[in-house]
Amino acid sequence: MDKGLSSVLFSVRMRATMKIGNNGEELHLSGCERLVTENQVLEVVQNLLKRAEEHTRGRADMVNIQIEKIDKSNVRIVPALTVQSREFPNVSQAHADAIAFLIETGVSETAARKGLEAIEQLKTSMRGAMIYDAASGNRLDRLDMRGVRLSHMDCKDKNACLEFLKRNNMKSTKLSEALVLASKAASVENYVAELCWSDDPNYTTGYVASKKFYRRLSPMKHLESPIGGRVFFFKPNVDIKATIDFFEKEPALVDIK
Numbered sequence: 001m002d003k004g005l006s007s008v009l010f011s012v013r014m015r016a017t018m019k020i021g022n023n024g025e026e027l028h029l030s031g032c033e034r035l036v037t038e039n040q041v042l043e044v045v046q047n048l049l050k051r052a053e054e055h056t057r058g059r060a061d062m063v064n065i066q067i068e069k070i071d072k073s074n075v076r077i078v079p080a081l082t083v084q085s086r087e088f089p090n091v092s093q094a095h096a097d098a099i100a101f102l103i104e105t106g107v108s109e110t111a112a113r114k115g116l117e118a119i120e121q122l123k124t125s126m127r128g129a130m131i132y133d134a135a136s137g138n139r140l141d142r143l144d145m146r147g148v149r150l151s152h153m154d155c156k157d158k159n160a161c162l163e164f165l166k167r168n169n170m171k172s173t174k175l176s177e178a179l180v181l182a183s184k185a186a187s188v189e190n191y192v193a194e195l196c197w198s199d200d201p202n203y204t205t206g207y208v209a210s211k212k213f214y215r216r217l218s219p220m221k222h223l224e225s226p227i228g229g230r231v232f233f234f235k236p237n238v239d240i241k242a243t244i245d246f247f248e249k250e251p252a253l254v255d256i257k
């Protein structure tokens with residue numbers, strides 16, 4: 001981080017929704033966020049607006065942009081998880097590898113299967129993630145469709161992040177954004193693992209993560225499915241309120257090399 005220039009950063013968050021059905025029910029389309037210096041705010045707002053307009057799940061009816069000042073001294077620097085990639089001929093083999101990974105990291109087989117089924121059975125994508133007990137497989141968060149949203153996070157060094165994407169042949173920032181989210185989550189006490197696949201109909205790669213690894217798995221869902229989801233597995237003695245506070249409010253910059 002650039003020392004001595006400014007003691008503040010800005011959290012810029014975008015959320016796009018579209019209206020569906022006769023009642024105009026609000027469907028969450030996309031959300032994205034950055035943690036940037038003051039001189040980057042305008043450009044980031046423009047990028048996020050463009051992104052809201054171009055989402056593959058549809059055109060936004062409402063875009064909400066929130067800008068919040070963050071004291072740099074409160075920002076945690078978090079190491080990035082180590083990326084691995086595996087490709088499979090079909091979804092069920094990728095899911096089997098995900099389950100094996102979760103069990104290896106300390107999630108019970110029951111909890112791993114319950115977490116996977118929870119995403120598979122969603123009728124519509126949630127805004128946030130579900131938190132599961134890694135032993136019993138019971139859901140520990142608020143049990144609603146919002147779920148828990150990680151927020152206030154970004155790459156520590158934007159150039160290193162672009163280099164990382166290039167090395168991984170990625171044109172979009174999906175991988176670095178998910179790696180930032182997974183690395184922030186993995187840094188909290190009592191975290192065990194994560195399971196995720198995207199709600200983007202064109203993006204079938206998902207991942208499992210542990211305190212050390214971020215394993216990309218392909219394909220985790222069928223092409224054109226607009227349903228994705230995230231499940232975090234935590235040790236049974238987790239302080240769920242403190243964890244949700246950390247996920248939602250504590251700023252973190254992830255050191256992607």
Ligand code: AMP
Nearest residue numbers: 125126128129149150198199228229230
């Ligand atoms: P995405 O990989 O962005 O397509 O997200 C896949 C799923 O993860 C979404 O459908 C949400 O359920 C969940 N999700 C997206 N963003 C977040 C976030 N910031 N925090 C927690 N869960 C999220």
